Amino acid sequence: MTEYLYLIPILPLVGFLINGLLIGRIPRPVITLIGCGSVALSLALSLSLFFELKALPADSRMIEQVLFTWIVSGNFHVSMGFLLDPLSAVMILVVTGVGFLIHVYSVGYMHKDPGYGRYFTYLNLFTFSMLTLVLADNFLLMFVGWEGVGLCSYLLIGFWYHKKSAADAGKKAFIVNRIGDFGFLIGMFIVFWQVGSLNFVDINAMAPAAFIAGGSLITITCLLLFVGATGKSAQIPLFVWLPDAMEGPTPVSALIHAATMVTAGVYMIVRSNVLYMMSPDALFVVAVVGALTAIFAATIGLAQNDIKRVLAYSTVSQLGYMFLACGVAAFTAGIFHLMTHAFFKALLFLASGSVLHAMSDEKDIRKMGGLKKYIPITYWTFLIGTLAITGIPGLSGFFSKDEILWKAFSSDYGHPVFWVLGFVTAGLTAFYMFRLVYLTFHGPERMDDETKSHLHESPKSMTVPLIILAALAIAGGWVGMPHILGATNYFEHWLEPVMASGRNAVDTHALMSTSSNAGMEWSLMVASVGLVLISIFVARMFYNKKPELATAWQKKMSGLHKLLLNKYYIDEIYGAVIVRPTVYFSLFLWKVVDVVLIDGLINGVAVVYNDLSESLRQVQTGRVRTYATWFAVGVVVLIAVFMRG
Amino acid sequence: MSLDLAIFVISALVAVFGATMMIFQRNPVASVLYLILSLVGQAVLYVQLGAAFVGAVLIIVYSGAILVLFLFVIMMLNLRSSADLGEPSPPVSRFVKYFVSCLIFLELSFIIRESLGAGSTTSAGIVTMADDSFGSVESVATLLFTRYLYPFELTSVLLLSAIVGAVIIARRATEDELPPQPEKAVGPISQKTNEGQE
């Protein structure tokens, strides 16, 4: 079977070509068949290859398939080849698996859209690019996929181009990603310059000799690559495009802007873990940026009222976790969280899509409420997703998040401060997610009657993927249970061959020696679960119970229920002291830091360029004599330079 | 002051004077005449430098043919002095233009001064009397038809394209393109392309 590896990305490409070339000429069922079928075949192939890989002995689990030599010139050699190893195997399963479910979901979600064919064309192109990205055996091919997914993201954000906000959001995503790509490209050039190859296997083998571990060049290289990752994976300061990207269709948000594409940065860093292991400084920067992004985005998420924006900030925050994991050299934990996050975040987005479907595209959660009884399947799946993301023990999110927190605390590269940041983020996450649940599904029904009369559960093509994803969100984490629970961490063993080379590169001894402190691990785990539960409780107080308390208080003004009143005062005080400031702080971060500072900075760059362009244009007066004068000035300068030389 | 020097000074002054007057005339006819004057001065310098033949060609071809062409065009278009020359550029921009040109002159003359006396063969850069064949018709012709044969042939191509180009640009409009009607232009390819040669 392994000789068919190349078919995994090629199949969606074929789907893209057929749908793209015959756009507008084939009926919808055929589009659906081609669009979903190609991804389904990829998924089947990925699964069989995965099992084949699993059957191999652990240290020979690497299949490299070189299709043809792309460029050879002198010592410069790049092949068009795919690399299947434990890491890319996980990635292709996530991409094709979640991708397939979202394709199916889209059939129901987009069924009324006039751009149905175009949508599936883009989606298949995206799947192709993403698979190329993760299967590439060298940086150059990876960059091809990297640019491809960026392009598809741009096309799909602006899918409803008649909306100005959608077109603007697409543009913003594009510009921000350019900044990231800039870093990636330069970093790639430096790697090539020093190592003489772009092939991952070669780099892993030769980088320790080519770079001085801990030297400034390797740090610069890693940081440049990290700039690329921050752009694609929406980290500080390049995260501003992701919340705006929610202008695209919801399945797109689920697939591209939550489950797969935005994790490409994490994947890239894990892929080049050898390089990062050689630069502790770069790792530290990655960890700091990751931790800060996690808490920063979670804080902003507290005060958002658009259901998709809450989920978007939550995505940014969760990606921060993954980078935190990478930064403390717990690459396995990062990939593990990447996988579980793909399940539950895709689930959450698709469920929110189902909500929007029911709510006639109303996104404001203040105008929802009480949806539980109208769309029960959506509610239950959404709840499962929420429980998973908050890290309720037993669900997938718990295992991955817990591992990251523990590594942040205990790893050689970790620090208790990282743990505290992650810990607080976990609490904030639980709070805003349950706020979302309560405001959307519980409490009074705040929508208008028109919308209310249209409330309905989504069709089967949408609910079935939801149910499957819910199952994955529950069980997906069981492959990576921590040692202290007495289980075997299959996931860690699976990825071990990929990480071994990185550790060998720096010759560290005791990265895995963390299990020695089981008591500490237990207590940290209990603490974080406790915080999550408290946060959920607080959210319940404020977004579910409080309104009832308030009405009760209004009815019984007479003073008989002073106790109740007093309790209410306690709530009030609690709110005034803790919740209100937090919300205001959140609004401050969002309105000032995000929108004004970072956004403004990026827009400012654009404005500066535009103004520069405008003023430079004035030089071009249209008069030949002016041109001749510039010309003569150039001559004078040039002769002067040559005279000196 | 030797005779050589006197001739040099006078003809150099004539050349520079003619050139300067040429660019400041408002009447193009006067400009042409001043340029001819300058060329005559230059031709004398050519002869002094031993390029008698090329100097003669300069007068005959350049003044005799090319500048007459200029005159011819000026007359044909009936350009009076300063018909529509608008307002002069602002002083600052004029200053910049003079300044830049001066810089070019200063740079190049500095280079010439610095290189004075360098080299070996005809050292000190002094014009010495060369053998008689230097600059004669015969030796120029020998060069042109041996080493410079290929470039010489190439000039014929250049002249050909100049003729074709001048004709295609300056010819009067043919009947099919006279009225600038865009609608008409959409028609089939068939065109009377060959009419209307003046």
Next chain:
Amino acid sequence: MIDYTSASIDFALLGPEIALLASAFLILVTGYVKSLGKLSPGVAFVGLVIALVLSLNQWGNQSSGFFGMVTCDDFGSAFKVIFTLIAILTLLMAHRYLSHKSLNRPEFYALLNISTMGMMVMANSTDLVVMFLGLEIMSLPLYVMAGMARRSPESNEAGIKYFVMGAFASAFLLMGIAFVYGASGTTDLRRLVTDYHYIVGNFKLYLYSGVAMILVGFGFKVGAVPFHSWIPDVYEGAPTPVTAFFSVGPKAAGFAVLLRLFVFGFAYIGLLSDVFWVLAALTMTVGNIMALRQNNIKRMLAYSSIAHAGYILIAFAVGGDSAVSAAMFYLVAYALFNTGAFAVLVLLETRTGCKSDFSELSGFSRLHPYLSSVLALFMFALCGFPPTVGFFGKFYLFSAAIQSGFIWLVVIGVMNSFVSVYYYLRVIKVSFFDQPQQTFVPVTYSPAIIVVLLITLAGTLGLGLFPQQLLDISQSAIFAFL
């Protein structure tokens, strides 16, 4: 070793030039006969094809003739092939456009061939005199072609601007050649290289200032800042197929000469690397920044051509074999996708009243999904997106520069290529995403332009996926040099 000063009058060396000249003559003679006038494009095409075949035939032939005035080598032959291909593509797209605008005169085709011949003369010479003559033979027809639409004030203006600036630049070039001649007593590049100890020892300043002015003269042709200002105006005003020709043909010829002069010839002048460093950085930055705020696609592409010239100039700063072959690769790549983009513009402009403003593209994709996708692809190639050949061109160029340690130049280059994405993408945005202001008049295809589109499309994508062949060729063209 070649016998540098071979006196042999070997016309086989001039095969392609003679073929082009003969076809031009034939056009000029038959063009005035009414019934034969229509054949002119065909005659020109046949001439070009013969020239292409003969140029290909010259591959591997390394010899010199005409008293050392003609040097046949693989470097020159490779460029000759590039020129003929560009001319063929131009010819194919010109016919339709010229007919539409009532400009379809036989002389155009004759001038096109003569101009191409001038480029060949430039590429195949190691003598400054011949290079200068080749430049003039190339340029005079170009001036005329730019101003050919005599009814259009813009075209007139483009012609005169190009002419004035071109003649001005020629004067500097000539002065430069005079100074180099004064330093060395020769105009033969090979002798300039072999005698350089003597020349630099005695007449260093003459040589250097001469080289500076020669750089000005050819820098003008390739549009290096600050000698670029004619480009936008001329490109915008000239008839579109002519602009397509301008943006690649003379540029390639200018680069051929510049490569010969400054990478092979005067490479011993250590200063050159720094000068080209600044020129490259300046050229790409100015070109890109000024392109940002254009409203006319032709004008935008004009500034973009300045920017691309800047990328190629990186190779001059870097020097060395890999940089030069990267520059040649880039030139071919650029010729392909730039010509393709202009072919789409030609199609658009053969609708009445279209001037290639950005706003005219709105609604394009809805009426012509394929054609607009093709245009989008060319824009991606111009941005340097993988997997188009534009990406490889840049990648190859930048990696050659990095390997020689020119990191900052590459940083500037990469930054610039990301800025450029903004304005290229605008074409895509307008044609795909914008609401049409008025109804989009449909485009009518012509077979010749479809051929052009197919060739450029195949090249842009095919060479992007399989660049090896072209890379090998561009490398052997360098290794075979003298």
Next chain:
Amino acid sequence: MVPISAYLIVGVALFAIGTVGVLISRNLIVLLMSVELMLNSANLCLIAFSRSQNIMDGHAFVFLVLTIAAAEAAVGLAMVITLYRNRETINIDRFNLLKW
């Protein structure tokens, strides 16, 4: 005995005057003549250099340059004629439709 450099200085001076002419003259015909003057000054330098090197190649080159100048003049004047027909002016500053 006049040193060669004196001739060269004259040549360079004429070149600079030609440059001034291109930069400041608004009359297109004078502008063209200024370009011609520049070419001619380069010719003077070529002749002078020929003398100093005692090699006659420069003479042949000047010969070719004269042809080039003639060709350029022909095309340039043809353009002047067309421009004058269409715009009825030869003021170079009026031709600024294309800008920015």
